[in-house]
Amino acid sequence: MREILSHLTQQLPEAIAFLEKMVSLESPSFDKPLVDDFVRIVGARFAGMGAEVEFVSAEKFGDNLIARFPGRSSERVLLLGHTDTVWPAGEIARRPFKIAGGRAFGPGVFDMKAGILLISMAIAALQKANGGLPKTVTVLLVSDEEVGSTSSRAVTETEASPCRAVFVLEPSLPGGALKTARKGVGRFTLKVIGRAAHAGIDPENGINAIEEISHQILKLQKMTDAARGTIVTVGVVQGGIRSNVVPAEAAAEIDIRISSMEEAERMTKTIKALSAELSGARLEVRGSITRPPMERTAETERLFRVAQKVASSLGIALTEGSTGGASDGNFTSALGIPTLDGLGAIGGGAHAIDEWVDIQSLPQRAALLAGLITERL
Numbered sequence: 001m002r003e004i005l006s007h008l009t010q011q012l013p014e015a016i017a018f019l020e021k022m023v024s025l026e027s028p029s030f031d032k033p034l035v036d037d038f039v040r041i042v043g044a045r046f047a048g049m050g051a052e053v054e055f056v057s058a059e060k061f062g063d064n065l066i067a068r069f070p071g072r073s074s075e076r077v078l079l080l081g082h083t084d085t086v087w088p089a090g091e092i093a094r095r096p097f098k099i100a101g102g103r104a105f106g107p108g109v110f111d112m113k114a115g116i117l118l119i120s121m122a123i124a125a126l127q128k129a130n131g132g133l134p135k136t137v138t139v140l141l142v143s144d145e146e147v148g149s150t151s152s153r154a155v156t157e158t159e160a161s162p163c164r165a166v167f168v169l170e171p172s173l174p175g176g177a178l179k180t181a182r183k184g185v186g187r188f189t190l191k192v193i194g195r196a197a198h199a200g201i202d203p204e205n206g207i208n209a210i211e212e213i214s215h216q217i218l219k220l221q222k223m224t225d226a227a228r229g230t231i232v233t234v235g236v237v238q239g240g241i242r243s244n245v246v247p248a249e250a251a252a253e254i255d256i257r258i259s260s261m262e263e264a265e266r267m268t269k270t271i272k273a274l275s276a277e278l279s280g281a282r283l284e285v286r287g288s289i290t291r292p293p294m295e296r297t298a299e300t301e302r303l304f305r306v307a308q309k310v311a312s313s314l315g316i317a318l319t320e321g322s323t324g325g326a327s328d329g330n331f332t333s334a335l336g337i338p339t340l341d342g343l344g345a346i347g348g349g350a351h352a353i354d355e356w357v358d359i360q361s362l363p364q365r366a367a368l369l370a371g372l373i374t375e376r377l
């Protein structure tokens with residue numbers, strides 16, 4: 001490991017140049033042409049490293065990138081990440097890539113262009129040190145992770161299925177801790193149908209959909225239950241057409257976070273069973289769990305111990321934690337494949353304008369990934 005780490009440290013200037021190139025090539029989730037260009041650049045790099053590269057075309061979002069690296073053993077691992085960022089085109093002009101105080105800044109640097117960099121650093125270092133990879137490695141970079149992974153979920157599940165383990169290069173928790181549990185996510189919409197009437201002439205003939213949805217919003221917000229790890233957020237509300245008309249319609253968008261599949265089922269039932277308070281009002285509930293929770297299983301724990309062992313050989317005390325945010329690791333973990341997440345860079349400010357990555361720790365993080373690819377799993 002020491003030899004790999006010193007090689008990675010020597011390669012750091014070249015690695016930072018590639019990071020700058022990636023950050024400067026913007027890749028907003030909803031901008032297919034930009035993401036497609038970005039994906040081609042990354043694909044060319046992996047192809048130059050000996051991978052068989054495939055672009056899985058997507059209609060609405062950028063193409064998904066699969067890079068298959070041969071290895072000495074047929075045991076296969078999946079390195080998982082995403083190419084899209086939350087930042088709109090043009091953000092780079094306001095916040096160009098820069099380095100200050102040992103930190104790299106720029107849109108998408110932490111979430112997760114530095115994660116893509118770590119993948120290429122780890123693979124290149126293993127090839128250099130051992131003349132090849134100890135295991136067969138599939139790299140999958142999807143293009144719609146920041147907007148729910150609806151178009152890439154099937155690809156992720158297909159690529160993960162034959163793998164012994166999945167390593168997700170999403171940003172680490174503060175200080176570099178891995179993510180061994182993530183909450184699952186549900187998205188629901190609640191529509192209330194009332195009856196319109198003149199607010200001054202015959203309000204008694206109306207059924208106020210906004211009044212009804214107000215009752216429902218309070219019920220929903222009270223479903224948040226810290227002890228169960230459940231969070232309910234009504235994030236969007238719409239209703240009414242004019243102030244002098246009793247509103248006939250109102251709607252709310254609801255985000256729920258849950259820690260287990262049992263809780264996912266319980267909450268789905270509870271939300272679908274909401275009933276109207278005002279006589280004559282009607283409710284329509286749609287939606288479902290969109291990402292299952294990533295639960296900390298015995299297999300996850302075992303994988304984390306392996307990571308800890310590798311880290312300690314690098315002089316790092318590796319810790320773990322959980323998060324309310326979801327990633328594509330939720331899908332692979334729900335398939336029963338041991339999944340370690342948060343293996344990306346050390347930094348902060350994901351989805352925020354002060355997003356940054358710690359430069360000095362990049363070789364260590366790449367060495368950690370290289371060690372995980374090497375270890376018996």
Ligand SMILES: [Zn+2]
Nearest residue numbers: 111112170171
């Ligand atoms: Zn991410």
